[in-house]
Amino acid sequence: MSLAYYYDLLSPPARTLHIILKMSGVQFEDCPVALLKGEHMTEDYKNNINRFQKVPCIIDGGFKLAESIAILRYLSAQGKIPEHLYSKNLVEQARIDECLEWQQTTLASTCALYFRAKWLEPTLSGGKTQPSPEKLETLKTRMETNLDLVEKLWLESSDFLCGNQMTVADIFAACVLEQTRIAEYDVRAQYPKIRAWLKRVREACNPYFDYAHQTVYKIGGSEPN
Numbered sequence: 001m002s003l004a005y006y007y008d009l010l011s012p013p014a015r016t017l018h019i020i021l022k023m024s025g026v027q028f029e030d031c032p033v034a035l036l037k038g039e040h041m042t043e044d045y046k047n048n049i050n051r052f053q054k055v056p057c058i059i060d061g062g063f064k065l066a067e068s069i070a071i072l073r074y075l076s077a078q079g080k081i082p083e084h085l086y087s088k089n090l091v092e093q094a095r096i097d098e099c100l101e102w103q104q105t106t107l108a109s110t111c112a113l114y115f116r117a118k119w120l121e122p123t124l125s126g127g128k129t130q131p132s133p134e135k136l137e138t139l140k141t142r143m144e145t146n147l148d149l150v151e152k153l154w155l156e157s158s159d160f161l162c163g164n165q166m167t168v169a170d171i172f173a174a175c176v177l178e179q180t181r182i183a184e185y186d187v188r189a190q191y192p193k194i195r196a197w198l199k200r201v202r203e204a205c206n207p208y209f210d211y212a213h214q215t216v217y218k219i220g221g222s223e224p225n
């Protein structure tokens, strides 16, 4: 088996690719990396696995690649990702790419900043680093600006983000939003369309969605309802 996949299920893009690989039936060498233990911070990881010292990443027959969306496109170009998840039609693919690019610079980054401040930094510092209420409120407002867009714009008139069929764009976004449960933010409580959409995505991806989210559900205290 030539494809090695490095991931931590605590990472939204790593969960996303894990789900996509499983749904696509792609065989891979399982290479979990424990971020909270700093396994990505070693010289060996930097020199031999991923020079950016992040997850997810792959090594495919010696070819090292990071960045989840680049990995998705690489595997798709190899014909490994089914077209119903990532279309090869020019216009359909462009629509999915538009959504993926939008997510990276808005939804994913603002949710990640909120998650870091509310849960990750306090956890890593053993409770010593706590965000001020003002900082947390600012980060929450920025995150909610993008959640509003998902609710009112992306899901305005369709079941999924890029139409009435689930694509990789939905899986990327759903994994980002599930992460906020760890930070005790209940996206389902405030956003009815997002709540219904998350249910559809989870159902369409299961059993792989629940498998990838086992750590999130555990830390978050329960499975989503």
Ligand SMILES: N[C@@H](CCC(=O)N[C@@H](CS)C(=O)NCC(=O)O)C(=O)O
Pocket: 010, 011, 012, 013, 014, 035, 040, 053, 054, 055, 056, 066, 067, 068, 069
């Ligand atoms: N844009 C990248 C994000 C990669 C990333 O930031 N990964 C995080 C986990 S979500 C990581 O490995 N963080 C470890 C660190 O920064 O020390 C992608 O989509 O793959």
